[in-house]
Amino acid sequence: MALLKDDNLEEVLGYYGELETKLEDGSCYSKKLLLNYYGNKQLILMKMNQYDLALYYGKLSISEQGNDYIMYLNNYSFNLSKLGRSKEALDLLIEARPFARQMSNKYNRTLFISSLMKSYNDNGQYLNSRQYAENRLSIYEKDILEHNWNKFFRTYIETLVHLEEFKQIKKTIRRYNLIERESQFVKNYMSFSYFKWYLALADHKEGIITEAKFLGGIRKETDRMMATYQIEPSERVMRLLGASMKRTIQ
Template sequence: MTVFNKFVQSLFPGEAVILSRYDGLVDVEKKLILQQVIEHAGNMNADFKSDPSIDKRKYSFIKDWCNQKLSTHDVDIRLSQLMKLEENILLDRIEPNQEKEFFHILKVLKPDDYNFVKYYEISRLFRHYLQIRFRRKETDLVVDFLEKYRYEYEVGRQLNDKIHQATKDILHYYSKKKDFNTEWTDMLSSIFFNESNDGATRILAWIRLVFIANSSNDYSFLKPHFELFEAKLADCTFYSRRIMANFYSQFLLFYANMHDFDKAVYYGKLSIKLKNNDYLYYSNNLVAVLLKNKKAAEGLEHLKYTSSLALDSTNFHNKLTHVSYYIRALTDIGKPSQADSRGFVFYNVHKKEIFHYRWHLFFTAWCRAMIFSGKFNNIIKLFRSYPRLIKDETDQIYNQGTFPILAFILEIALYKAGNHDISICKKNIAALHQRTNSTLSDDAIEMGKVALGKEWEACLPK
């Protein structure tokens, strides 16, 4: 039963919704097993208990039955089949059963199908294959499809180009820390909500909208988008395990932004049910929420589990995020010296790469560990080696109302190392507060209390 239990544990709640719509089983015991599977997939805290009195072959049947039903709707499986078909057409080895299935699909395919654009492009390719072989009947079928939906295909291509141009602008504004243009959100939203567009194009728009929300730290405008997306997963318009896992990961970010950390953790744990190329990214997002929710020990377990993935990852953004959270988690569980050592090693190995990615996250986590372990002179030495840290932080938080945590850490370190007295420390911290018109972050308050003790009250901005 180990194989069956693993299968049940791997299912998403959204897949349970899909399976619950089927009602074709006659056998009472099979129906009971399916009901248990659906209930367990919808509740991660429920333990699946098999009935030893039921024939194990019925459990195996239900597993295969569920996989078959879900595979029928999986847009990624269809895309994989299309890619194989394209290869076989190009290599002149298309099989009769592939032809038959493709022709059947063309007769019923609509422009709102998730993979419509790919179907259209393969149809253009297939037309050449058929024409030269005097396959007139089949050629007419393909040509009729191409002519019928030429306009919709051209619209799809134009939308793809518009999304590409918007992405260039969005990334440019993101790199310059400028406010995003609302025209982009309006345009991308119109693409996403338009039911006549193909699913792949709609999700391209969705991904950009989520990026804007995450970068601007405002998910409030995306509530109707999330509701529609969830509905489209349930009716299988957008369904695949890859897309569902990504959706749950985005739901984590949505609820974290709303400060509903329990729901964020719930969806984060759902997102890591699937191990794919984005697993490290999803796990990092979950750890971020666990750390915010004061569950560092649990977060550290996830970080340990993904350590080998982070080590081998070619995505330095994910690698840097992982080590930053690892440093923070170690500090939070009372091991700041270990955290400092991990930061020191990573820094010396990746000095050049750090500044091209989430350098502020890394240096904040590492310097925080040094504050907690009393390595004040090491902090000063680091900032003297890289005076640009303070300037870059100032540029990054300009007009964002964010407290300059690195500049704050340096002021604490300078005082604790004896470079200036408490009055200067207080004056400089107040200046940081006034210059950015921001409130002290929770991190700043915590570090102030740890490093300064009773003197911290004197440094609090009035």
């Protein structure tokens, strides 16, 4: 929970410093605890935008393939991507695919699927991302809809936008009731209606709505969320929409 509050991070990091001493001298040690410590310290440092230092602890967290290996690997690969090392992240995730297939933890497995899709996208391998996403969806549809559906479908639709598969975007949003799911999601989390934006983009690309209506809807929601919650939309989503429109969206 401390990771959700930026003003607690320095204090938490101080406690981790005290714990590190005990882990190093062996007075408080177990392999699982040590890996968990490394993994959590990476997350704290990433939250503080200290990605280089976080990477050091992230690498230590994946030194053993334990029960939480995939969870730590997902975070480590994300950190690599933040540092512009997307190819390294992709290579690690591809190498871990056999391990991930054997996992019984449905949450971590579906998270891994989304991480690998994103990594394919980060490396411009959109066809590989689509093929992998649709293959995994055919096998793990129930699990994906129960765990990490938002992350999976946002990444999948990102892939489809890059491929300009706008009919498939609309088909996917409707088949899996993503607008309805999202409306429930944003009631509990401060988030934007990204699936509505993607549906509107597809409608615009098919000539159903004008550019002015498409952009106006985004600006209206962005202004409302800034005024109410002081939060801005995902830079990744805005860059993607802008690239699809061949212009900067402000």
